[in-house]
Amino acid sequence: MSAPERITGASNGLPVHVSVVGPSMDQSDTSQRGFRVGLPNNADALSTCFATSYAGIIAFMAVATEGSFAKAGERLGIGRSAVCRNVQKLETQLSTRLFLRTTRTTNLTQEGERFFENCNQGVTHIVEAMNDMLDLRQGPPRGFIRIRSTVGFGRKVVAPLLFKFSELYPDIAVDLSLDDRPADFAAEQIDVAFRDGRIEDSSIIAKQLIPMQMVLCASRAYAEERGLPSMLEDLAQHDCINLRLSGRVFEWDFKVDGRMRKYLPTARLTFNDADLVLQAVLEGRGIAQMPGYQIRDYITRNELVVALRHNVPDDRGHYICYLCRQNLPSRIRVFVDFMTEQIRALNSLCLGEFNPDYLEREHQA
Secondary structure: OOOOOOOOEOOOOOEOOOOOOOOOHHHHHHHHHHOOOOOOOOOOHHHHHHHHHHHHHHHHHHHHHHOOHHHHHHHHOOOHHHHHHHHHHHHHHHOOOOEEEOOOOEEEOHHHHHHHHHHHHHHHHHHHHHHHHHHHHHOOOOEEEEEEEOHHHHHHHHHHHHHHHHHHOOOEEEEEEEOOOOOOHHHHOOOEEEEEEOOOOOOOEEEEEEEOOEEEEEEHHHHHHHOOOOOHHHHHHOOEEEEEEOOEEOOEEEEEOOEEEEEOOOEEEEEOOHHHHHHHHHOOOOEEEEEHHHHHHHHHOOOEEEEOHHHOOOOOEEEEEEOOOOOOOHHHHHHHHHHHHHHHHHHHOOHHHHOHHHHHHHHHO
């Protein structure tokens, strides 16, 4: 399919390129069934007028601009006879003669000139509206993006990158909301959403940014005093800190002998906020399983140490999601590309530290 063609307005008000979607001009007689002279006040005038007049008005505008039925047909890509039929039906509908026709000339009547002036305003607005839509798809990125992200990932990863994005694309306004509930794209008019875990919604486009590695970690002080677990069975001997969201305590996930295993620890401390879990771990209150993006910087600064690194699960991901891949506005396209590149670059700096198998897999790939 060829790229959409920009529509430009000529000085006489008629679009240079007119594309009619739906029934062809010479099929417009089937639409006459919906017209009735002397419509009552409560009739749906808009739908009736569109059904009966659209093809006729386009043909009328082309003839008035070109000064010839034949040239109008060439411009619209239909035969001269089809143009004549549609103009005649329009004149019948209006009960008005719009053209004075001779064998050599075709001129507007006084009523035709008035009708042309009124229609010309509508055509101009239509051209402007179509060009505006094409600009959103093909032109420089601009407009408004409404974004939803899970709280932790949004605060730690997405929000800091928005400042750089805004500098690169100053004509794009961004609205970020943080919420751990799945986004309702249609009802909440969400353009892009960041989701964690496993995506089972087939109605959206979900592009994995990075694996979501859940890492068991503790502070250095805790590790020196209590040691670190070397197998899952050792967890019962440790002070575990857990997270509760939406009333549900999260189970810990591990990969053992190539299979996923879940573990629900007996926690001494449980919070409904991931930052509070992190703070408790940093203070040496116990051990916890947290997403890699949340602890990356603390691992790099040697403030936290990783336990059971060979059991880090790899069946989840961080995803960027949107409704449709086709006809994606340029503002959303550049945002998705920017976030994909930036987040993957951040992730490559630390993922191997959490799971040494990662670097080997990447090298083999």
